[in-house]
Ligand code: FES
Protein backbone atom coordinates (compact mmCIF):
# COMPACT_ATOMS: atom_id res chain seq x y z
CA UNK A 1 0.00 0.00 0.00
CA UNK A 2 1.15 3.55 -0.66
CA UNK A 3 -0.03 7.03 0.30
CA UNK A 4 -1.20 8.88 -2.81
CA UNK A 5 -2.16 12.55 -2.90
CA UNK A 6 -4.88 13.65 -5.27
CA UNK A 7 -6.56 17.05 -5.53
CA UNK A 8 -10.10 16.25 -6.61
CA UNK A 9 -12.46 19.07 -7.52
CA UNK A 10 -10.21 21.44 -5.59
CA UNK A 11 -10.03 19.33 -2.41
CA UNK A 12 -6.80 17.58 -1.40
CA UNK A 13 -7.05 13.91 -0.46
CA UNK A 14 -4.40 11.52 0.82
CA UNK A 15 -5.39 7.90 0.36
CA UNK A 16 -3.62 4.72 1.37
CA UNK A 17 -4.07 2.46 -1.64
CA UNK A 18 -2.56 -0.28 -3.74
CA UNK A 19 -0.40 1.62 -6.27
CA UNK A 20 -1.91 -0.22 -9.25
CA UNK A 21 -5.50 0.39 -8.13
CA UNK A 22 -7.52 2.00 -10.90
CA UNK A 23 -8.04 5.74 -10.49
CA UNK A 24 -11.76 5.11 -11.13
CA UNK A 25 -12.02 2.77 -8.13
CA UNK A 26 -10.09 5.11 -5.83
CA UNK A 27 -12.37 8.02 -6.79
CA UNK A 28 -15.49 5.94 -6.20
CA UNK A 29 -14.53 3.77 -3.24
CA UNK A 30 -11.81 5.61 -1.31
CA UNK A 31 -12.91 9.20 -1.96
CA UNK A 32 -16.64 8.45 -2.25
CA UNK A 33 -17.32 10.25 -5.54
CA UNK A 34 -19.57 7.75 -7.27
CA UNK A 35 -20.60 10.00 -10.17
CA UNK A 36 -17.80 8.52 -12.26
CA UNK A 37 -19.25 5.32 -13.75
CA UNK A 38 -17.76 2.02 -14.87
CA UNK A 39 -18.99 0.85 -18.24
CA UNK A 40 -16.58 -1.47 -20.02
CA UNK A 41 -13.63 -1.27 -17.62
CA UNK A 42 -11.35 -1.58 -20.67
CA UNK A 43 -10.89 1.95 -21.97
CA UNK A 44 -13.47 1.60 -24.73
CA UNK A 45 -16.64 3.39 -23.57
CA UNK A 46 -15.68 6.68 -21.88
CA UNK A 47 -18.17 6.25 -19.00
CA UNK A 48 -15.32 6.72 -16.50
CA UNK A 49 -13.89 9.88 -18.08
CA UNK A 50 -12.38 12.52 -15.80
CA UNK A 51 -9.99 15.41 -16.32
CA UNK A 52 -6.47 14.62 -15.13
CA UNK A 53 -4.38 17.81 -15.03
CA UNK A 54 -6.77 19.22 -17.64
CA UNK A 55 -6.65 16.23 -19.99
CA UNK A 56 -9.66 14.00 -20.63
CA UNK A 57 -8.73 10.43 -19.63
CA UNK A 58 -10.49 7.14 -19.04
CA UNK A 59 -9.95 6.63 -15.33
CA UNK A 60 -10.37 2.85 -15.59
CA UNK A 61 -7.03 2.75 -17.41
CA UNK A 62 -5.02 4.94 -15.03
CA UNK A 63 -3.12 3.30 -12.16
CA UNK A 64 -3.60 5.65 -9.22
CA UNK A 65 0.18 6.06 -8.74
CA UNK A 66 0.28 7.72 -12.14
CA UNK A 67 -2.09 10.40 -10.81
CA UNK A 68 -0.10 11.05 -7.60
CA UNK A 69 0.11 14.81 -7.04
CA UNK A 70 -2.35 15.56 -9.85
CA UNK A 71 -5.41 17.73 -10.10
CA UNK A 72 -8.54 15.81 -11.07
CA UNK A 73 -11.98 17.06 -12.02
CA UNK A 74 -14.91 14.65 -11.88
CA UNK A 75 -18.56 15.10 -12.82
CA UNK A 76 -19.21 16.31 -9.25
CA UNK A 77 -16.84 19.21 -9.87
CA UNK A 78 -18.68 20.68 -12.86
CA UNK A 79 -21.33 23.35 -12.70
CA UNK A 80 -24.81 22.19 -13.68
CA UNK A 81 -25.26 23.78 -17.11
CA UNK A 82 -24.42 20.70 -19.18
CA UNK A 83 -26.39 18.47 -16.81
CA UNK A 84 -29.39 20.77 -17.24
CA UNK A 85 -29.08 20.66 -21.04
CA UNK A 86 -28.92 16.84 -21.00
CA UNK A 87 -32.11 16.78 -18.92
CA UNK A 88 -33.90 19.19 -21.24
CA UNK A 89 -33.09 17.33 -24.47
CA UNK A 90 -33.50 13.79 -23.14
CA UNK A 91 -29.76 13.19 -23.65
CA UNK A 92 -29.65 11.09 -20.48
CA UNK A 93 -31.64 7.85 -20.37
CA UNK A 94 -30.15 4.98 -18.33
CA UNK A 95 -27.45 7.43 -17.27
CA UNK A 96 -24.43 5.12 -17.33
CA UNK A 97 -22.74 7.03 -20.14
CA UNK A 98 -23.90 10.46 -19.00
CA UNK A 99 -21.11 11.53 -16.60
CA UNK A 100 -18.47 10.60 -19.16
CA UNK A 101 -20.40 12.32 -21.96
CA UNK A 102 -20.65 15.46 -19.86
CA UNK A 103 -16.94 15.38 -19.01
CA UNK A 104 -16.09 14.99 -22.71
CA UNK A 105 -18.56 17.74 -23.64
CA UNK A 106 -17.04 20.02 -21.00
CA UNK A 107 -13.54 19.39 -22.38
CA UNK A 108 -14.84 20.12 -25.89
CA UNK A 109 -16.53 23.37 -24.87
CA UNK A 110 -13.34 24.51 -23.13
CA UNK A 111 -11.49 24.06 -26.44
CA UNK A 112 -14.30 25.14 -28.80
CA UNK A 113 -16.97 27.24 -27.04
CA UNK A 114 -19.29 27.29 -30.08
CA UNK A 115 -18.81 23.87 -31.69
CA UNK A 116 -20.28 22.74 -35.01
CA UNK A 117 -22.01 19.35 -35.16
CA UNK A 118 -18.83 17.75 -36.53
CA UNK A 119 -16.84 19.16 -33.62
CA UNK A 120 -19.35 17.65 -31.19
CA UNK A 121 -19.24 14.28 -32.94
CA UNK A 122 -15.46 14.30 -32.81
CA UNK A 123 -15.34 15.54 -29.19
CA UNK A 124 -17.62 12.71 -28.05
CA UNK A 125 -16.18 10.04 -30.34
CA UNK A 126 -14.61 8.17 -27.40
CA UNK A 127 -17.92 7.89 -25.53
CA UNK A 128 -20.43 5.13 -26.22
CA UNK A 129 -24.17 5.27 -25.52
CA UNK A 130 -26.50 2.31 -25.90
CA UNK A 131 -29.70 4.22 -25.28
CA UNK A 132 -30.10 7.55 -27.02
CA UNK A 133 -28.89 7.10 -30.58
CA UNK A 134 -26.59 10.09 -29.87
CA UNK A 135 -28.73 12.81 -31.50
CA UNK A 136 -30.23 13.96 -28.19
CA UNK A 137 -26.75 14.06 -26.70
CA UNK A 138 -25.50 16.21 -29.58
CA UNK A 139 -28.58 18.43 -29.07
CA UNK A 140 -27.70 18.77 -25.38
CA UNK A 141 -24.16 19.93 -26.13
CA UNK A 142 -25.49 22.40 -28.75
CA UNK A 143 -28.00 23.73 -26.22
CA UNK A 144 -25.36 24.10 -23.50
CA UNK A 145 -23.05 25.95 -25.92
CA UNK A 146 -25.88 28.31 -26.89
CA UNK A 147 -26.84 29.08 -23.31
CA UNK A 148 -23.22 29.63 -22.13
S1 FES B 1 -15.24 2.09 -18.04
FE1 FES B 1 -13.48 3.20 -18.57
S2 FES B 1 -13.60 3.41 -20.72
FE2 FES B 1 -15.30 2.15 -20.22
Ligand code: FES
Pocket residue numbers: 091092093094095096097098128129130131132
Ligand atom coordinates in the same frame (compact mmCIF):
# COMPACT_ATOMS: atom_id res chain seq x y z
S1 FES C 1 -28.07 6.87 -21.64
FE1 FES C 1 -27.82 4.74 -21.41
S2 FES C 1 -25.85 4.32 -22.25
FE2 FES C 1 -26.23 6.40 -22.69
